[in-house]
Amino acid sequence: MRSDPQTGSLGDKKGHALAQAKDSYKWVALSNTTLGVLMASLNANIILISLPAIFRGIKMNPMAPSGATYLLWMLMGYTVVTATLLVSFGRISDIFGRVRLYNLGFAIFTLASVLLFLTPGSGNAGATEIIIFRLLQGVGAGFLFSNSTAILTDAFPPSQRGMAMGLNQIFGIGGSLLGLIVGGLLADLHWRLVFLVSVPVGLAGTFWAYFKLKETGKLTAHEKIDWLGNGTFAVGLTVLLLALTYGIMPYGQAKMGWGSPFVQAGIVIGIIFLAAFIYIELHTKVPMFRLDLFRIRAFAAGNLSLFLSSIARGGLTFMLIIWLQGIWLPLHGYNFEQTPLWAGIYMLPMMIGFFIMGPLSGYLSDRYGARGLASFGMLLSALAFILLTLLPANFSYLPFVVILLIQGFGMGMFAAPNTTAIMNTVPAEQRGVSSGMRSTLQNTGMALSMTLYFTLLIFGMIQHLPVAMYQGLIHVGVPAAVARQTANLPPTGALFAAFLGYNPMASLLPPQVLHSLPAASQQLIVGKIFFPQLIAPAVMSSLRVAFYISAALSFIAAIASYLRGKRTEAVR
Template identity: 50%
Template sequence: MGFMNSNIVLISLPAIFRGIGINPFNSFQYLLWILFGYSIVSAVLVVNLGRISDIFGRVRMYNLGFLIFTIASILLYLTPGKGDVAALQLVIYRVIQAIGGAFLMANSAAILSEAFPPRQRGFALGLNGVIGIFGGVAGIIIGGILASIYWRDVFLVNVPIGILGTIWSMKSLKQLSKPDRNQRIDLPGNVIFALSLILILIGITYGILPYGNQVTGWSNPYVISSIVAGLALLGGFLFIETKVPDPMFRLELFKIRAFSMASFSIILAQLALGGLQLMLVLLLQAIWLPLHGYSYAVTPFWAGIYLLPLLAGFGVMGSIAGKLSDRYGARTLSTIGLVILGIGLLFLTTLSYNFNYVEFATIIFLMGVGNGLFVSPNNAALMNAAPPKHRGSASGIRAMFTNVGSTLSIGVFFTIVIEVLYLLLPSTFSSALTSLGASQLAPYMEKIPPTAAIFAAFLGYNPVSAIISQLPANVAGSIPPSVINVVTSNTWFPSVIAPSFMQALRIAFLSAAILSFAAAITSALRGKMVVYEERMTEVKEQKRTN
């Protein structure tokens, strides 16, 4: 349900924005919050909820997550407003949905780790990931179909799944270990950690948006203050956690080398890959699909279809790699997977904007295979290394690193792309329009914020048509109809921006490849396989022998 919902929203955003009457040129901050709000709230809550689940019971918290997620889906379906009011309502309801999702994410790996013996956890977690991928594929297809019928239906599809999931989990899931009710909730730690992450992630989100005459907001005093204050609070949080008797963030887990290296590998890998799918979606929607005859209105759906090899690669390898890790450990498999990812990112830097799809599909399929090789064994290694009573915390830490790394990655990718486009697009537009004999249009085209142009294409709008519709009457009347037809065609805008866009993407892909190789080095340093139950058995045997 979680994976499906994520892709349904991604594919259906054009229909949602048209349904509530939002102009993407003036309101792309809502797009950011509908996309990022879910990730930010999940990142903030998963560690807290994982810790609370260790105290009150993981199954109970997991069931509550299903219920909250379902209620939020109903609210999203019923969104009563229009325009900005409706956009704010969608953001709020997505935040509520993220709370339910955080309950699920914080506990799923812990429940599976508790239910399966140590030498079967890799297979169980891998199969869980594969099922999530099936949900993602279903989300692309179902989202495309439902968005073409009625935008509200994209949220309604979660409701029967959520109701069945709630009933099924309440009837079938049993708490296998007794919750430790003697532990206290670390209230100061929870509050300070939440505030620190909120400030950091909000600062990153607004850093992508324009500020004054600047194309991004990284010089915005509020952005700088938000990030600095968040980092300061995070430092204070880590200090507090060393002083309280029952800390929320179990820092002692990081003394276990297998756990700490697995965690650091996750955040480095997510920094490399968290923004990848969104960048590939933009490449397809803004450039490749229009150049191959697809109208902007249908590009969101077809972008999802053309990215299926990425999900298929993960689906093929996820459960296989998990099963192999049960026998051979995670170090070799996860490290090889990250190397494959890095090589795939390097191959992406060699593509032209009008690439051969078979070549593109092969590269992203291999990257999916590499991701499957990394994720399942790495998650199993992380959960195996944690003591059973702290597996809720361990699962929350894993999910938090995943969400934070992904959000940071999107911020980094977007910043690279927007800054490069800001430098290159004005002269590119000027030259292209002058050659058409429409130089009077150049000052207006040059003023298009790269953020607005990218988000308009992402939402299935032709950015040039939107600009033409807003021109002063005297300027619009001076442009020959033949020129209007050329510049508003499906191919003119992508052809003009493609060289600059690909230059920006190559920088982003190269940076991601470096991060992926850094994650591979970190993974290789994790040491031998550690299974907590087996280690405790060895300790007991040593004591008995002594």
């Protein structure tokens, strides 16, 4: 067939149309997966700031003996469920379709958000309902997280994947920081709005994904599901994370639960199941996850550096919130009820740093590779942690802004290049499960980070808070017996009070004792200065240890990132 020099051949026209359609579709995939990741990430942290309003809304006292358990489940349940399901969901998506199960995740997440908004109960029943609906929300988030990067890798050519991952991860990590602001603003209006905000976005995203996303990747529909591998991995990781979570709770007369038979048995059982998972995957014909992918140097180094960085930084936001809400903001005149919102606002520089560096580093990684950018990003994070140890409890804000910007730049330089490098190395038919493994290591690292930070904080409070509280109460005229009893209460109460923006002194002291004190002493005890000054030495001693550990982990992550080797050809 002869071609017209003006119009070209029919084949050329078809090829051009297909190229245009493919180019147009990749932006649809980017925008929809970015919306999904934004929604899932925002909801992971939106509850951090809005918990005081939620507890007030369901008429529950978080400082009651059972309050700590409900608080911990509200904080950790979403992350635990998401972490344990990501690899399984990724593998199932490789078989049945990444887009199909991504769409299902959007629908489940939206349904759970509706249920959270409509939570009918109050008190302990209401808290239980919120926890169950949050777990369901975590299931939906698992489908979104495990498939978004795989869908992007399928849709974009290797030369543009870094840019796409950079934009996607801006809204992923940025969404977790934005959740602090959104949660604070909405919680001030009504606690149910914290959950309602996801509903219109979820409905729009669900229908948009259903009608516009399409399967472009290579699937393994002929393969069977490795039920034994899926089961041992899910049970092992769930039991291990739950045991670590309960390890930071009081047990009997002990201030922490590491001596609990339940915690010790959970750690042992979790490790046994995970070891069984590795054995099964090495000996089954169709494994859930091909462990031999870790023989790919870039894949192994990228995931190792991601895991270490997640342990280093996973609890950072939580610790900064405690520092700001429990100490810095009250010392600067903010009422305890206002501190959750303002804590989010004062942490904005970290989000700004990430928003600036995330897409830029993704673009640069397409041209120059991930090795230098990701490694230098982790070195910047290590520097930021070291600088945080130099700040006093009542710091000047400008140095804090600079440190948060450095941390944001470091996060942005690492996230997109590292993710792109990981996904570029795996076979096309393994992208779903590989994305799930990457997200699992990230979320598991974050859960371990929370446990590490919590343990260090509580241990520091056990060492320092009783003496400081006893001396402080004696100084304002509280009888010695009452002061000793109050000072020996489990430190988790003071820790959670700092996190929730409460001044617990009025509830810790018996009312008859408080009211028997001079008016000036009463005003001092329940005011803005007394409680922050009591907990500051204990909190800061623990935070500095945690920041040193995070700096060391970030430095090791930088070395692991550098060991990924030189730039390799991406798998199309």
